[in-house]
Amino acid sequence: MEPAQSAVAWDVPAEVNVHDYVLRSATARGDHLAVADLSRGDRREWTYTQLRAAVAGLATWLRLNGITDDDVVAVLTENSAEFVVAYHGILAAGGVVLALEPRDTGEHWRGKIDAGGAKALIAETALRPPEVEMPVVCVGAVTPGGAAWEEAVTIEPRLTHPPGGDRTAVLMSSSGTEGVPKLVPVTHRNLTSNLGQIDYLHRVRGDDVVLSVPPLRHIYGMQMAMNPALRAGATLVIGATPFSAEDFLRDVTENEVSLSYLVPSVITELGKAGRRLPSLRMIVSGGAPLPTTDGARCAETLGVPVVQGFGMTEAGCVSFSPDGVEVPPGSVGRLVPGTEVKFLGGEDGTEAGELCLRGPQIASAAADADGWLRTGDLVARDADGFLRITGRAKSLIKYKGHQVSPAELEEVLTSHPAVSEAHVTGLPDPVAGEIPKAFVVLSEGIALAEITAYVAERVPPYKRVRAIERVGAIPRSSTGKRTRPPALRVLVTGGGSGLGRAFALALGASGANVLVAGRDEDALAKTVLDIRQTGGTATPVTFDVTDQASVTRGVARATEEYGGLDVLVNNAGIAGPKGPLWAVDEGEWRRTVEVNLFGSTNVIRAVLPALTGRVVNVVSRAGRVGWPNAGAYAASKAALISLTASLAGEFGETGRVAVAFDPGLVDIGITKAHLDRGRTGVSWEDEILAWTLKTREAGRFTSVEDAAGALVAVVTGAADHLNGRYVSVEDVAPLPSSRLVRQ
Known part of the structure; x- marks a missing residue:
């Protein structure tokens, strides 16, 4: 199939470093509030002048401690202002950012540090990072051999301007399309190009107050919230982890938030427990699919648009709902400009096919020799260019030769008034191969058979939910993706x-x-x-x-x-x-x-x-x-x-x-013992046997x-x-x- 391309005018960055591209206007913003960190339960603030000075100080400390161009520096912090400074400080020093997952174990951290070849570590000591033979900047209590964060960020800066282009900027963790964890090198060009692409469809304004909930170390938090907000000279508000609807209502009210980037679980909560907030102009959902009913319910409750896009570690933001444009329900918007696309198995995208992408934002390590990335996502496109994700190619359930999309069934399930959340997966079956099993969270007492009947009325017979389990909650990954609940x-x-x-x-x-x-x-x-x-x-x-x-x-x-x-x-x-x-x-x-x-x-x-x-x-x-x-x-x-x-x-x-x-009455156990015993001549036993035989003959056995x-x-x-x-x-x-x- 011939690829289609989104070819429109957009800001195409040159060889610039991500740090310079994002913070080049920071000097002009001066005393404007850059970051308000609420992650620790209190409020800590940095103006653009203070942020720029801290970044420059950390960059200088890293260079003085042996970090040269393209050296990898690991970062182990929660969502916080320290992460923002560490990220841009490493890039300003010419280094490569390797962000570690705070919820992992010491063994996993050490494995990532070794795999990435890190030469230094910036870590919150409260997370108990592993002992390493390299320079360490300690956020919190200083460990033996470590340097204090305050010392590193206040050192007299010696500014450098390392180039960007095709140099690696970030090593990002990804499970890829095969589900195997790996580190993906993402270049400065990938990130700066994608920021320009995003800005064409969705713009953060300088007077915005931006509340970010997703991890800033992930592509969604990094490229949709942190970098665009700082590039626009807006105020970035970092929420606590974990984050609830109650936290959102409080933080938006107290900080006069105008734009917020959330994950679907919080949006689902807000649809039930939210209220109108005068300062808010838009909510963005990302990190995982947002059920259409949940998005619509939240938009109605809060009185603002709830939009979403589609992205992945290897490709940044792929599509987004354009500002000021009415987007079809369930759509993830239009392709970002400068992106070529083709649909494997789909007719020009009008029928769902596996989405393949090529463009300057695609990490070359994840693409084939011709630059194409197979996303593993099944996507359809309408006549106006709006994309709709129908499922994952590898997560499709194979029921008697038919392909069943879990995402489609989840949409139907969550449209039932009693279903708060749903997750569908394949359950092995000796006859059908696999059967669709649904895990549901209910907001009211209702027979599960009513839920399966509701779905059966809305899908073809081969797509019916054939196993269902009620759970108290659907687990989610740190990016908000639903995962299968643990076995009972x-x-x-x-x-x-x-x-x-x-x-x-x-x-x-x-x-x-x-x-x-x-x-x-x-x-x-x-x-x-x-x-x-x-x-x-x-x-x-x-x-x-x-x-x-x-x-x-x-x-x-x-x-x-x-x-x-x-x-x-x-x-x-x-x-x-x-x-x-x-x-x-x-x-x-x-x-x-x-x-x-x-x-x-x-x-x-x-x-x-x-x-x-x-x-x-x-x-x-x-x-x-x-x-x-x-x-x-x-x-x-x-x-x-x-x-x-x-x-x-x-x-x-x-x-x-x-x-x-x-x-x-089942022909097993106690009932079977009556039948196996037969007549004994004891009147009481023979009466029970006679009744049991009569009941069986009448067809009343189970x-x-x-x-x-x-x-x-x-x-x-x-x-x-x-x-x-x-x-x-x-x-x-x-x-x-x-x-x-x-x-």
């Missing part, structure tokens, strides 16, 4: 045999981390082995539910291994004696209640300190209607149903849920697959809206398989 940690009692084993196997197949508990070590080992052989994660936990000390020890070991527990499935139980109350052995009657009721309470008491989510007590219809000649079993299950209701009330507003789950599938659905939140209540398989329909939802 589920403890199943009585998991070595019968229905408990079926439950454990289904949970393992669904992707949960399963703790299989019981008394029989050999049976537990077999269940665990079967889960592991099918690719699941499982651990045996040996204890007797009637022995509180044994339960406490077992639960402690289990939760220590998994770091906590999300769900308890109380399944352990016995059938009890057969016959009328006055005829059965009193000890057997008491033993049944002890196992079925007190055993469950023992486990609940042990797990509650570590439990984050749900208690699922496995009960029976016999607990609601009674079961003549099986009174001990019926009474214990009735008590467990009542206990569940009480427990839900005691949980209150903690976010934890308790449900009494009835899997129905298959093992359906019972296990419904249990997994309950474990993943399908019955959260029925907190405290008795839940049957039908209550969480349509969930007819052991892999959550398969329609």
